[in-house]
Amino acid sequence: MTQRELPWEPEIIAFCCNYCAHSAAALAGLKRMQYPSGIRIVSTPCTGKLEMEHILEAFEKGVDGILIVGCLEGDCHFVDGNLRARKRTDRIRSILDEIGLGAERLQMVNLTDTMASAFVQYMQEAVTTVGTLGPNPLKVSENKESAGKS
Ligand code: FES
16 A cells, blocks of 8 residues: 555654764755655654653654664664664564554664665655554544543
């Protein structure tokens, strides 16, 4: 299913490190490359600075998917931040599966500052993957609760 065929627009946060990921995003912008409007880019000094609670809290608040975008392995400006982020991502993905949200809602990718096309492609793939899963069940149940209160 392509992004155009989705009956809804997933809300996705892309946590981008301030170095390679942010530069690739900026280059995509300079080249006027389009990526889905439901993606919110949030800068982080390094993917290694993202703590588990940042990710879980975003899901708790109802975001449908999260993409962590960092430098290529071996190129992190904080030495091994992206390697720590990868391990953390794998742990959180297991938790997401255990609680029924689905590991696929969280992805981590690595790129260099010149990979604008790959950046856009990763964004589109995230929308397609999360779009196929459907809205975050936590958001859906919260909406039902607040509808019941009125
Ligand atoms: Fe880019 Fe660490 S600075 S992942």
